[in-house]
Amino acid sequence: MIKGNFKIEKIVQEERSDQELFEDLIAQSGVGSNMVFRTTKKDDDDELFLDDL
Amino acid sequence: MSNSIPFELSEKTYNKLLKIKNEKGLSKNTWDEFINSLISYGNENNTNAKIIENIIRKNAITYWYESWVRNFSINLTNIWNDKSAQDLIHTKNHYTSALIIGRGPSIKKFNHLKLLSESNFKGSIVCTDGSLPDVLNAGITPDKFNLFVVTIDAQENQKSLYEHPVTLQFGKGIKCILSTTAHPTVHNAAKNAGMDVFWIHTLFDHEKGKKSFNQIQGIMTRAKNSEKKIPAIQTGANVGTSAWVIAWSILGCKNIGMIGIDLGYDDDISWKNIRYHGNPIPENIDMNSSAFKKAYPTVHNPDYGCNCKQDPLFQYYCNALKEFIQKTKDKINTINATEGGALFGDGIKCITLKEFLQNYNF
Numbered sequence: 516m517i518k519g520n521f522k523i524e525k526i527v528q529e530e531r532s533d534q535e536l537f538e539d540l541i542a543q544s545g546v547g548s549n550m551v552f553r554t555t556k557k558d559d560d561d562e563l564f565l566d567d568l
Numbered sequence: 569m570s571n572s573i574p575f576e577l578s579e580k581t582y583n584k585l586l587k588i589k590n591e592k593g594l595s596k597n598t599w600d601e602f603i604n605s606l607i608s609y610g611n612e613n614n615t616n617a618k619i620i621e622n623i624i625r626k627n628a629i630t631y632w633y634e635s636w637v638r639n640f641s642i643n644l645t646n647i648w649n650d651k652s653a654q655d656l657i658h659t660k661n662h663y664t665s666a667l668i669i670g671r672g673p674s675i676k677k678f679n680h681l682k683l684l685s686e687s688n689f690k691g692s693i694v695c696t697d698g699s700l701p702d703v704l705n706a707g708i709t710p711d712k713f714n715l716f717v718v719t720i721d722a723q724e725n726q727k728s729l730y731e732h733p734v735t736l737q738f739g740k741g742i743k744c745i746l747s748t749t750a751h752p753t754v755h756n757a758a759k760n761a762g763m764d765v766f767w768i769h770t771l772f773d774h775e776k777g778k779k780s781f782n783q784i785q786g787i788m789t790r791a792k793n794s795e796k797k798i799p800a801i802q803t804g805a806n807v808g809t810s811a812w813v814i815a816w817s818i819l820g821c822k823n824i825g826m827i828g829i830d831l832g833y834d835d836d837i838s839w840k841n842i843r844y845h846g847n848p849i850p851e852n853i854d855m856n857s858s859a860f861k862k863a864y865p866t867v868h869n870p871d872y873g874c875n876c877k878q879d880p881l882f883q884y885y886c887n888a889l890k891e892f893i894q895k896t897k898d899k900i901n902t903i904n905a906t907e908g909g910a911l912f913g914d915g916i917k918c919i920t921l922k923e924f925l926q927n928y929n930f
Contacts (some may be wrong), residue, residue: 516574516576516577516578516579517577517578517579517582517869518574518575518576519574519575519577520572520573520574520575520578521572521573521575522571522572522573522822523571523572523573525571527869529809529826533666533857533858534857534859535737535914536857536859537616537858537863538619538623538858539621539850539859540853540860540863540864540880541623541624541863541880542627543818543847543848544624544845544863544879544881545624545627545845545847545879545881546624546627546628546632546728546812547624547628547806547811547881547884547885548628548632548720548721548722548723548805548806548807549628549632549721549770549803549805549806549883549914550624550628550629550772550803550805550855551621551625551765551802551803551884551888552771552772552773552774552802553775554774554924555752559817560610561891562666562771562798562802563772563801563802563812563813563817564773564800564802564818564822565771565792565799565800565801565802565902566654566771566797566799567654567746567786567797567798567799567800568769568774568782568783568785568786568789568798568800568868
């Protein structure tokens with residue numbers, strides 16, 4: 516067993532990064548009505564349509 | 569200033585983490601940077617498009633999952649008894665065209681519905697549900713055109729589109745393609761309007777295999793009749809993209825035109841007046857900041873020579889549709905006749921509606 520200590524740095528009031536602000540804006544923008552799903556297939560359209568589930 | 573929290577890891581876990589850290593090329597980075605790369609949407613492999621997709625997808629499944637399961641369970645008896653969209657596949661004619669109708673701002677700007685209603689377009693017209701009353705009011709009715717309407721949304725308020733007086737007047741003769749996760753009252757309203765209903769599954773978690781709800785839907789819909797197949801489509805997260813997928817995959821059309829598929833807002837409307845996707849832009853946001861410009865870009869469409877504004881949801885929808893079109897460009901001709909908006913690029917031919925009606929009227 517390896518034992519260690521997490522040193523937790525206290526958050527100093529600092530400006531949020533551009534990336535964090537961007538992610539916040541996306542999260543607050545809404546949920547849409549459905550979603551895209553992903554498979555590992557990248558080069559064909561098999562994941563766009565199935566004759567039957 | 570820092571606090572220390574003692575922790576213990578098994579050597580096995582530590583070695584696994586160390587291996588991943590090295591494999592990610594972060595052997596020289598701090599553990600804080602490594603852990604952040606695992607938990608942040610913005611890890612080094614993510615583009616802005618991927619970040620947008622990841623966040624909205626996570627929010628969508630959290631928000632909608634229970635509605636999808638509930639709606640599907642209530643719909644099940646009707647899914648067993650009504651027609652499958654598979655029945656439409658047998659009517660395929662690969663030489664016909666289809667025209668998808670959304671309700672983006674260009675449709676009014678260019679008076680497209682009037683132009684279409686005065687045409688003798690012979691192909692299939694696939695309306696998004698939100699556009700249906702305007703389409704019918706413009707004189708694009710099932711006695712003159714081969715008319716379909718699509719609903720994929722799960723919320724109950726979609727039924728009002730099917731209860732609209734003009735929908736009740738012309739419902740008979742319209743073919744309604746309905747997601748098995750649509751609200752049950754939408755099915756009732758479509759039937760009450762005299763429509764023929766054809767069920768379709770909408771894919772959202774099929775990649776999870778047998779544990780996915782999509783797979784469970786398939787098992788349950790075949791429980792009573794193992795021969796009955798219900799096709800499943802990618803929605804691209806919105807009904808316009810669903811209509812495009814349906815046009816080629818189910819109706820078998822090779823040439824697919826689109827109007828009212830702006831996937832953005834007119835550039836001359838200020839952000840303060842835009843509420844289309846419900847959530848207003850957070851107050852006190854610096855609209856000149858880099859973060860805002862990435863989340864809410866103004867896009868130049870070089871094919872139509874116009875600009876349009878996009879919010880994150882429109883970016884998400886547009887990125888997905890562009891990707892789908894790119895994947896199918898060798899077998900499907902996608903013709904954008906919207907005359908505005910953000911949809912352009914690889915595999916997309918941008919022309920006017922007048923040109924589409926002249927060249928693809930079959």
